[in-house]
Amino acid sequence: MRQGDRRQRFDELYVEHHAALHAFFFARTGDVELAQDLLQELFVRAWRSIASLETLPAERRRFWLYSVARNLVVDAYRRRGAGQAAQERLQRLILPGHVDAAEHLAVEGEALAELDAAIRALPWDLREVLVLNVLGQNTSAEIGEIVGRPAGTVRYQLAQARRLLSDALRLEEPVS
Amino acid sequence: MSTLDDLLARWAQKQRLTPAQSSAVRQAVLSAARAEDEMDVDWLRHLLRPVTVLLDGPHGLHEVLSQGYARGF
Numbered sequence: 001m002r003q004g005d006r007r008q009r010f011d012e013l014y015v016e017h018h019a020a021l022h023a024f025f026f027a028r029t030g031d032v033e034l035a036q037d038l039l040q041e042l043f044v045r046a047w048r049s050i051a052s053l054e055t056l057p058a059e060r061r062r063f064w065l066y067s068v069a070r071n072l073v074v075d076a077y078r079r080r081g082a083g084q085a086a087q088e089r090l091q092r093l094i095l096p097g098h099v100d101a102a103e104h105l106a107v108e109g110e111a112l113a114e115l116d117a118a119i120r121a122l123p124w125d126l127r128e129v130l131v132l133n134v135l136g137q138n139t140s141a142e143i144g145e146i147v148g149r150p151a152g153t154v155r156y157q158l159a160q161a162r163r164l165l166s167d168a169l170r171l172e173e174p175v176s
Numbered sequence: 177m178s179t180l181d182d183l184l185a186r187w188a189q190k191q192r193l194t195p196a197q198s199s200a201v202r203q204a205v206l207s208a209a210r211a212e213d214e215m216d217v218d219w220l221r222h223l224l225r226p227v228t229v230l231l232d233g234p235h236g237l238h239e240v241l242s243q244g245y246a247r248g249f
Contacts, residue, residue, distance in 0.1 A: 007206075014202055022193050032191070036201055043205040048212070112190070115183045135188045162180060171180050 009050050014043060017065055023136025024066065024146060027128045028073045038072045066146050111169070118168035126161040129154050 021042060025035035045068055046053060053061050119127060125147075132143045140158065144151040166172065193201070221228075 010206075011202075014205075018198060018201070019193065026191060036193070036197065040201050040204050040208075043201070044208050044212075047205060047209040111183055112187055115187050119187070134184045135191055165184075166180055169180070169183070171183075 006047075006050050009054050010043075010047055013046060013050070013053065013061075017062070018043070020132075020136040020138060021065060021069055023132055023138075024069055025073065026135060027131035029076070034076060038069070038076060041072055042069055063145075114169055115165065118165050121168065122161055122164060126157050126164065129157045130161040130165075133158055 018039060022035055022039050025038045026032065029035055029038070042065065046065065049064075053064060056064065119130065122130065128147060129143050129149075132138045132146060133140075136143075138146065140154040141151040143149075143154045147154070149157075
């Protein structure tokens with residue numbers, strides 16, 4: 001493949017997938033900087049494999065990207081030597097950079113700060129599907145493929161996450 | 177009063193990569209890829225060095241072979 005073609009294929013792949021993959025890394029790690037590092041590493045690997053990725057149907061290409069992404073998250077935590085610590089971190093984090101609560105209140109406003117805290121307090125599996133949906137703008141079916149759960153389970157978990165957030169923020173959820 | 181959807185949309189907007197961040201990641205990937213490509217060329221050159229030294233040296237294989245061939249091997 002010529003260098004120009006390779007670059008063009010790469011750009012198309014990047015434009016199509018980078019935002020959703022960033023959401024995936026953010027959902028899995030809760031760390032905005034780590035999410036960017038992993039996104040970069042993933043696309044370096046995609047660049048190396050661009051010629052073979054090019055030959056795959058869109059669905060398989062997507063499967064490849066998320067398989068590599070999952071492995072990168074596992075490797076990142078393994079490198080940090082923190083199996084248990086990683087779990088605790090995932091339980092604890094969703095906000096970028098441990099923003100101080102008071103500072104966050106001042107900058108973002110009370111409602112968003114409360115929402116941050118409520119998302120952080122969600123069980124990790126609910127938080128994961130919520131972030132993939134809200135930040136990654138993935139459908140339930142797409143999230144199901146990414147996290148390996150049936151789409152119906154994802155829909156249920158999304159509804160559960162929203163209900164917990166509404167309760168925490170004392171909002172009324174519209175009946176669907 | 178904000179609805180949950182409004183709040184979530186605003187929250188997502190804050191977490192999403194900005195165009196500048198997105199572009200920075202892309203540039204970093206392309207720089208890393210370029211460095212790798214250059215490194216591969218060096219690696220190949222290094223790998224072939226025993227052969228290229230024989231061919232290009234002062235009493236190089238290329239010259240020896242050419243002379244032998246000229247003498248009518």
